[in-house]
Amino acid sequence: xxxxxxxxxxxxxxxxxxxxxxxxxxxxxxxxxxxxxxxxxxxxxxxxxxxxxxxxxxxxxxxxxxxxxxxxxxxxxxxxxxxxxxxxxxxxxxxxxxxxxxxxxxxxxxxxxxxxxxxxxxxxxxxxxxxxxxxxxxxxxxxxxxxxxxxxxxxxxxxxxxxxxxxxxxxxxxxxxxxxxxxxxxxxxxxxxxxxxxxxxxxxxxxxxxxxxxxxxxxxxxxxxxxxxxxxxxxxxxxxxxxxxxxxxxxxxxxxxxxxxxxxxxxxxxxxxxxxxxxxxxxx
Amino acid sequence: xxxxxxxxxxxxxxxxxxxxxxxxxxxxxxxxxxxxxxxxxxxxxxxxxxxxxxxxxxxxxxxxxxxxxxxxxxxxxxxxxxxxxxxxxxxxxxxxxxxxxxxxxxxxxxxxxxxxxxxxxxxxxxxxxxxxxxxxxxxxxxxxxxxxxxxxxxxxxxxxxxxxxxxxxxx
Numbered sequence: 001x002x003x004x005x006x007x008x009x010x011x012x013x014x015x016x017x018x019x020x021x022x023x024x025x026x027x028x029x030x031x032x033x034x035x036x037x038x039x040x041x042x043x044x045x046x047x048x049x050x051x052x053x054x055x056x057x058x059x060x061x062x063x064x065x066x067x068x069x070x071x072x073x074x075x076x077x078x079x080x081x082x083x084x085x086x087x088x089x090x091x092x093x094x095x096x097x098x099x100x101x102x103x104x105x106x107x108x109x110x111x112x113x114x115x116x117x118x119x120x121x122x123x124x125x126x127x128x129x130x131x132x133x134x135x136x137x138x139x140x141x142x143x144x145x146x147x148x149x150x151x152x153x154x155x156x157x158x159x160x161x162x163x164x165x166x167x168x169x170x171x172x173x174x175x176x177x178x179x180x181x182x183x184x185x186x187x188x189x190x191x192x193x194x195x196x197x198x199x200x201x202x203x204x205x206x207x208x209x210x211x212x213x214x215x216x217x218x219x220x221x222x223x224x225x226x227x228x229x230x231x232x233x234x235x236x237x238x239x240x241x242x243x244x245x246x247x248x249x250x251x252x253x254x255x256x257x258x259x260x261x262x263x264x265x266x267x268x269x270x271x272x273x274x275x276x277x278x279x280x281x282x283x284x
Numbered sequence: 285x286x287x288x289x290x291x292x293x294x295x296x297x298x299x300x301x302x303x304x305x306x307x308x309x310x311x312x313x314x315x316x317x318x319x320x321x322x323x324x325x326x327x328x329x330x331x332x333x334x335x336x337x338x339x340x341x342x343x344x345x346x347x348x349x350x351x352x353x354x355x356x357x358x359x360x361x362x363x364x365x366x367x368x369x370x371x372x373x374x375x376x377x378x379x380x381x382x383x384x385x386x387x388x389x390x391x392x393x394x395x396x397x398x399x400x401x402x403x404x405x406x407x408x409x410x411x412x413x414x415x416x417x418x419x420x421x422x423x424x425x426x427x428x429x430x431x432x433x434x435x436x437x438x439x440x441x442x443x444x445x446x447x448x449x450x451x452x453x454x455x
Contacts, residue, residue, distance in 0.1 A: 044360060133413050134363055
């Protein structure tokens with residue numbers, strides 16, 4: 001008994017040291033065996049989904065109420081803008097129909113092999129847990145719904161991120177603005193290839209651009225499909241800033257702070273780096 | 285000690301209050317509020333809670349509880365596991381050395397002390413993150429978050445004080 005008390009006192013005395021060492025050890029473990037940590041994380045994420053889902057509902061409702069008032073205030077201005085835009089888009093529609101028909105006939109001439117069929121899984125965003133150092137969201141779809149690691153997440157007009165962890169009924173999406181996110185992209189007009197790299201700010205940067213690359217503000221940025229990670233041609237954003245030393249910033253199409261639902265894209269191409277990564281983790 | 289089982293249960297329930305409040309705040313802090321820019325600078329509620337309770341009731345929120353809460357936050361948030369745990373345990377450690385001073389002084393001093401803690405924690409976490417991913421993490425957003433956390437501290441402190449008065453007066 002006395003020995004036990006002595007041991008307890010010893011542990012109490014060094015508890016801070018032990019806990020600090022445990023933290024460091026955990027961080028090192030997650031570096032050495034990411035698959036194990038990922039598995040643990042997915043379990044915990046799954047476990048907390050019911051709670052997070054329940055508390056995210058009133059927040060979503062409140063956000064919608066605020067939005068209604070903002071909308072009412074701006075309805076006249078917006079209506080005018082929409083009319084102008086509609087007129088312009090009708091012209092574009094004609095052009096698109098003509099090009100579509102032309103494209104179809106040319107493809108039939110060339111024996112073009114169409115891209116594999118894509119399918120979507122829609123999911124609700126229930127948490128944005130990253131805080132100041134990380135840009136990620138948790139969504140309510142997982143292995144049961146057919147989500148795989150590496151799938152692209154799309155919201156509204158453009159791509160927002162990539163699935164990095166898959167639980168049984170939830171998964172975590174790393175946004176393209178996160179400091180660890182890299183997306184192979186291509187500039188729509190010049191066909192210049194580059195990599196979109198997040199830096200935790202709202203506007204990710206383009207890296208690996210040649211020094212003399214013709215980039216200008218307003219260029220559209222879409223996924224290039226390199227590496228087989230994402231389907232080609234998903235819109236991501238528009239070049240918003242071109243500075244010295246090849247600093248190019250991209251404004252994403254989607255406001256990452258207001259995501260409510262996302263679509264996870266299954267583009268039926270299990271090869272490439274995504275397939276490789278999937279295979280490696282399943283081996284472990 | 286002739287406490288009945290109900291009294292014991294009541295006491296256990298009450299003594300869990302600090303940890304329960306912290307856990308609840310961690311989960312609430314992750315709700316997507318759809319306010320522009322909010323998710324990034326949402327105050328780190330866990331830090332406030334650990335700071336308050338390690339001054340007032342370190343027996344009910346021991347360093348091991350701070351560690352557990354930090355680890356849970358890491359697992360849910362996607363930060364490397366152990367990182368937030370390390371920050372919260374360090375906070376607990378620093379507070380413990382200054383506890384007598386904080387208890388003897390007014391709320392303003394407590395707030396000031398928390399200012400040092402909030403910015404210190406942001407810098408520590410930035411450093412850990414940079415080492416872990418071997419890149420320089422931009423620190424503007426974490427520092428803004430620390431400022432938001434500091435400004436909102438009295439609000440959360442009043443919550444802690446009311447929990448303290450309501451549940452923990454007798455024990």
